[in-house]
Amino acid sequence: MITEAGNDPKVARLVYIAAFAPDRNESVQTLIKNPAPGAPVPPILPPSGGFLLLDRAKFAASFAGDVNPDVAAFMADSQVPWGLDALAGAVTEPAWKSKPSWYLVATEDRMIPPDAQRAMAERAGATIVEAKGSHAVYVSQPRAVADHIDRAANAE
Numbered sequence: 001m002i003t004e005a006g007n008d009p010k011v012a013r014l015v016y017i018a019a020f021a022p023d024r025n026e027s028v029q030t031l032i033k034n035p036a037p038g039a040p041v042p043p044i045l046p047p048s049g050g051f052l053l054l055d056r057a058k059f060a061a062s063f064a065g066d067v068n069p070d071v072a073a074f075m076a077d078s079q080v081p082w083g084l085d086a087l088a089g090a091v092t093e094p095a096w097k098s099k100p101s102w103y104l105v106a107t108e109d110r111m112i113p114p115d116a117q118r119a120m121a122e123r124a125g126a127t128i129v130e131a132k133g134s135h136a137v138y139v140s141q142p143r144a145v146a147d148h149i150d151r152a153a154n155a156e
Contacts, residue, residue, distance in 0.1 A: 006095030014096055014126075015152045017145055018106035018135050021120040022091045029087040031116070040110040051081035062110045064136040071139065096124035102152040103128050104137065104145060111135040127152070 003022055006014045020028050035041070043058035054063060059076035067075070095101075103121035107114050107130050114130075121128045129151075131137055131144040138145045 003091050003094045003096065006099060007093055011095065011099065013152050013155065014099055014101035015149050016101065016103040016121065016124075016126065017148070018104065018109050018112060018117060018133075018137055020112065021094070021096060021101075021103065021124050021126070023094055023123065024092065025090050027088050027090045030090070031120075036113060036115065039113045039116070042111050047084050048081075050084050052084055052087075053079055053081050063134065064139065065110060065134040066108060066132075066140040067134065067136050072136075075136065075139075094124070096126065100152075100155065101126040102148060102155075104148045105130045106133045106135060106137040107131065108133055109135045109137070127155075 002014050002016070003020075005011070020031055022028070022031060040062065043055035043062050045053050045055050054076070056076045059079070060067070060069065060072035064072040064075055101124050103117065103124065103126035105114050105117040105121065105128060109117065112135065118128065129148055131141045133141040133144070
């Protein structure tokens with residue numbers, strides 16, 4: 001989302017937290033099309049009514065493996081379906097090509113492989129930090145995430 005929305009003139013910097021950072025003409029769909037050998041396969045259920053969800057039974061292990069089990073169960077129960085069409089939305093002009101960016105790699109992520117995160121961050125020329133955490137690193141490691149955002153916000 002921020003890759004395109006970051007082009008707004010009010011946006012000075014971009015901060016990615018275990019996220020996709022597509023290039024021009026790329027979408028989430030194109031980025032996940034050819035996973036690296038041995039990469040985890042997110043437990044995405046078959047589309048229903050044009051929307052996707054993660055399998056609740058596999059949610060914690062894949063999305064929130066380092067989150068308190070009760071919180072992870074709540075997250076699984078309260079997940080918001082995402083539109084199938086959103087996967088194919090290609091970026092027209094990535095903001096990271098013209099604005100400074102920061103990227104926090106979640107080293108235990110089982111949704112977006114950490115090596116894929118590093119590759120996207122490097123391609124974007126981002127300032128990279130790593131935190132031991134799942135895809136839900138913002139829940140399990142809030143201090144690391146807040147510090148990363150703070151460094152980006154206060155950068156010269």
